[in-house]
Amino acid sequence: MQLTSFSFKSNVRRKLIDPLLQRNMKRFGGRFVEARAAVMTEVDNLETIRVAAAAIRDRSLANLDSYLLTFEERARARGTEVHWAETAQDVNRILIEIAQANGVKKIVKSKSMVSEESGLNDAVEAVGIQAVETDLGEYILQLAHEPPSHIIAPAIHKSVEEVAELFSEKHHTPRSTDIPALCREAREQLRPHFLSADMGISGGNFLIAETGSVVIVTNEGNGRMVTTLPKIHVAITGIEKVLPTLNDFSTIVRLLTRSATGQSITNYVSMLTGPRQEGDLDGPEQSHIILVDSGRSRLLGTEMQKALRCIRCGACMNHCPVYQNIGGHAYGWVYPGPIGAILTPSYVGLENALDLPQASTLCGACQVVCPVKIPLPELMRVLREKSFEQGLRPWYERLSVRMWRGLANHPRLYALFTQLGVRVLRVLGGKKKLLHRLPGLDGWTEGRDMPAPQGRTFRELYRKKHS
Amino acid sequence: MRVGLFVTCLVDMMRPRIGFATLKLLQDAGCDVVVPPHQTCCGQPGFNSGDRESGRAMARRFLADFESFDHVVAPSGSCTGMIRCHYAELFPEDPALQTRLNALSARTFELTDFLVNVLKVERLESAFQGSITYHDSCSGLRELGIKQQPRQLIGRVAGARLQEMDKPEICCGFGGTFSIKLGEIATRMADNKCQDALTTKADAIVGGDLGCLLNIEGRLRRLGDETTQVLHVAEVLAGPEPDPN
Numbered sequence A: 001m002q003l004t005s006f007s008f009k010s011n012v013r014r015k016l017i018d019p020l021l022q023r024n025m026k027r028f029g030g031r032f033v034e035a036r037a038a039v040m041t042e043v044d045n046l047e048t049i050r051v052a053a054a055a056i057r058d059r060s061l062a063n064l065d066s067y068l069l070t071f072e073e074r075a076r077a078r079g080t081e082v083h084w085a086e087t088a089q090d091v092n093r094i095l096i097e098i099a100q101a102n103g104v105k106k107i108v109k110s111k112s113m114v115s116e117e118s119g120l121n122d123a124v125e126a127v128g129i130q131a132v133e134t135d136l137g138e139y140i141l142q143l144a145h146e147p148p149s150h151i152i153a154p155a156i157h158k159s160v161e162e163v164a165e166l167f168s169e170k171h172h173t174p175r176s177t178d179i180p181a182l183c184r185e186a187r188e189q190l191r192p193h194f195l196s197a198d199m200g201i202s203g204g205n206f207l208i209a210e211t212g213s214v215v216i217v218t219n220e221g222n223g224r225m226v227t228t229l230p231k232i233h234v235a236i237t238g239i240e241k242v243l244p245t246l247n248d249f250s251t252i253v254r255l256l257t258r259s260a261t262g263q264s265i266t267n268y269v270s271m272l273t274g275p276r277q278e279g280d281l282d283g284p285e286q287s288h289i290i291l292v293d294s295g296r297s298r299l300l301g302t303e304m305q306k307a308l309r310c311i312r313c314g315a316c317m318n319h320c321p322v323y324q325n326i327g328g329h330a331y332g333w334v335y336p337g338p339i340g341a342i343l344t345p346s347y348v349g350l351e352n353a354l355d356l357p358q359a360s361t362l363c364g365a366c367q368v369v370c371p372v373k374i375p376l377p378e379l380m381r382v383l384r385e386k387s388f389e390q391g392l393r394p395w396y397e398r399l400s401v402r403m404w405r406g407l408a409n410h411p412r413l414y415a416l417f418t419q420l421g422v423r424v425l426r427v428l429g430g431k432k433k434l435l436h437r438l439p440g441l442d443g444w445t446e447g448r449d450m451p452a453p454q455g456r457t458f459r460e461l462y463r464k465k466h467s
Numbered sequence B: 001m002r003v004g005l006f007v008t009c010l011v012d013m014m015r016p017r018i019g020f021a022t023l024k025l026l027q028d029a030g031c032d033v034v035v036p037p038h039q040t041c042c043g044q045p046g047f048n049s050g051d052r053e054s055g056r057a058m059a060r061r062f063l064a065d066f067e068s069f070d071h072v073v074a075p076s077g078s079c080t081g082m083i084r085c086h087y088a089e090l091f092p093e094d095p096a097l098q099t100r101l102n103a104l105s106a107r108t109f110e111l112t113d114f115l116v117n118v119l120k121v122e123r124l125e126s127a128f129q130g131s132i133t134y135h136d137s138c139s140g141l142r143e144l145g146i147k148q149q150p151r152q153l154i155g156r157v158a159g160a161r162l163q164e165m166d167k168p169e170i171c172c173g174f175g176g177t178f179s180i181k182l183g184e185i186a187t188r189m190a191d192n193k194c195q196d197a198l199t200t201k202a203d204a205i206v207g208g209d210l211g212c213l214l215n216i217e218g219r220l221r222r223l224g225d226e227t228t229q230v231l232h233v234a235e236v237l238a239g240p241e242p243d244p245n
């Protein structure tokens, strides 16, 4: 996916004045938030399960190497070919090699965010292979030539009206805003692709080490079509997605679907363990798994490792007041919202996403809902520290932070400076006691006044009273 | 009970009257209040901007200024959150210092939390004519669990009526330096907060953190609203006092 995270601020500016996006974000508003809150009341020991889920993820990550090797061994024993991709480019290369070795001309895909990281669709199309997205949201975006803006609802930034327009233009059908009719239309378009594709690509929500299975948690039937109809199935997923046992999965899935869409369980939970075996009625002839590193292993053993607990439920972005106002595209890469503000700089380089860790008030709404208890604000702060230490922030910002530290650490100087400062600002505030412009603080005064200080500091007034 | 008052830098500079209101509330409740003269800032602006050293320097200073008190009280959930949740973790190399900081943190309280849960204040000599809508500032709410405390106290103020907004818990967009670095998003968030508060038709928007209040008031005034009051909860609880200016 094309990277624009380095121009976050101008992305934001555009998104804040995009009337369509603003309307769509308002409509989407709290739907997932409310659904999540409602369904969580079913779980009477939510906090206990969260603690257990976080511990499971930590255990998986602490022994990632051995669980991955176990997974590889068990998957191979069931006839799955396991491929290791160190970089995003490797993902595309491996996939194209498999496709070309088998004369693949058409690929059907169900949702895979990892394949967005490597821009897989463009890469396969460049070698003459057609890739058709079959997840409804992804299908819409492929028609519209847009990237996803949410990890579980990729087309959330689009309204029904826009989809109706798009379908009628691309399918040459009469325009309809009836959602079931639109779904039917997409299904009719996709069916021939499912039947004629030579390869299916899916993501993988989890890898189960003890059985060598890939788990897919989804609401759309396309997942099953993609993984069983074509003669080759390739699952692409990150190395951090491994879980030791099926039992662990059963704990995690209780939180995943509830945190994501607010459902007790999704329509489909599929466990894929190898290609069609003797006696099986369906399933692919070949089954492959591409295990992707692409920056993940760099986080292991560092204070950022907790970010790898993520089970991609999307709750952090649904609850994020920044995401709610700017949408997912502004973040400029595959993963938006709080977790994106952490993963993007970690995977593509801090210098390419400098503003993302700053794009949060650290309000903590994300941390409260994260099912695996990732301390998202703390991790953003760690990235801020790295930016500061590496001198990546603008000079005036570093200077003002250092100056304030110096002042705050020298009470007499602080007293002098603040006493002077508040007098000046009080005078500038005039009769209305408001500052409309403050040089150096345009970021504030462009959209807000600054209420003027009272004019004397507390310490002055207190000393006067008590002397 | 000897209580150290941590005024906070924003209150010191921008709204001393909040500091005096806090002082009055604590004294009325029978506390022996001391204001250590060398206090400055909790270090949060630097700490959240990625300068750990700011946090460390201020944590040491805080310890020197306040360790001798039975309790420390601040009219801010955000500064109290900084002290309670972040100071000790800044010194992984010094367990002895961590122990001292943890002990002090445990005695450090946000004002309304202290009034309700430590002093168990039942009566307030205050009056407020009109309706109030309360904004839950993020650090207080999520780091310290401050939610019912201010509401309970406002309920004891003669004449004050609480009128909840639709989403009192959503961030107002202040976020310290965020409000300047990403001012456009901050403004939009402040705008949403103002709209939500205004639909309650409350006479005053009240909260426990001055940063948020400046953000909200700044947006309100820019929008042309000159009448809705924006007040710190301490001002409401202490009642009107002659401006010491």
Ligand code: SF4
Residues within 6 Å of the ligand: A259, A309, A310, A311, A312, A313, A314, A315, A316, A317, A339, A366, A369, A370, A371, A372, A373, A374
């Ligand atoms: S960080 Fe937590 S809340 Fe966000 S997507 Fe990952 S698991 Fe879900």
